[in-house]
Amino acid sequence: MEETGTKRPEFVDDGSVILYCNQYNYYCQKVKWALLEKDIKFNKYEIDVSNDEHFSDWFLKMNPRGELPVLQNGLLVVNGSTRILDYLEENFPKAKSLAVPSNAEKKIQFFKSTIDKIPIGVITIGSFLHPKSVVSPKSPFVQPVRYTILERDETISNRLRACAAKFPAFSDVLLKKAEFHDRKREILMTEESYCSMLNRLDELMCELEFHLAKINIVHSWIAGENITLVDVGLGCLLYRLYVLGLEDRFWAGGKKPELAKYFEKIMMTSSFQNTLPTKTSLLKTIWLNTPSTYKAGIAAFSFSSMIIGSTLLKR
DSSP: OOOOSOSOOOOOOSSOEEEEEOTTOHHHHHHHHHHHHHTOOEEEEEOOGGGTGGGSHHHHHHOTTOOSOEEEETTEEEESHHHHHHHHHHHOTTSOOOOOOTTSOHHHHHHHHHHHTOOHHHHHHHHHHOGGGOSOOOTTOOHHHHHHHHHHHHHHHHHHHHHHHHOGGGHHHHHHHHHHHHHHHHHHTOHHHHHHHHHHHHHHHHHHHHHHHHSOTTTOBTTBSSOOHHHHHHHHHHHHHHHHTOHHHHTTTTTSHHHHHHHHHHHTOHHHHTTSOOHHHHHHHHHHTSOHHHHHHHHTSOHHHHSTTGGGSOO
């Protein structure tokens, strides 16, 4: 394990919260979107997950599980996207509220809780292992990078156990996390299990399509006139499925026209656009995570050919 980011970063105390995140992390995107939508001032620290900075001593002291995102407000540290989003709602009363209205129908709360529980990491890695449902993966999840991510995922349990030995204070949590990854790999190795997971996700998408068909999506969001946390969850979920190349499996091509229109609306939202990595950042990530055997071939393509669907990504 490389020694990187071994010292906790220092920030000038300007009253901002600090968000420790990674630009490609699904859960980090949810929190960034909420912070932007609520207009809460924050400083962002990009964690280098490719070099296991989230398993460094200073980060484990904030989150012993080594997971992103982490929010710091003064001396207070909040871990996990769901806890962070709840914390922002409860502790920034002057900011725009993203809470689901108390008078919203029970179905809305069902959508939110179900989306929050979706194992997006399993769906992501599973799409690399079983690409039959994938049509056109977008940056940064192009084929060479998928191979690199898969290689790292294969060794994550061993790296966690090595980290547990190196930092005994966090060993119990890290060893349990390693066991979880072993079980996850067992489930993901069978295509039948992965397809069953996609089918259950499609059932949720069908319910969402039915709900969207009942409301005027041009002038409304899932729970009413304003964006709420259910939109934050669903918007980030649809975007992850889109960059994985799974949109044809779920809504594109006329399968779910209301969901397709909703996704287009999400992509036109300025606060959401500001959560997306720049093209330059995408290209850098692709290059750094591409095995050397692929780099010569990639260099033969123009930048525009590498950024599939770039009209939907931040310029």
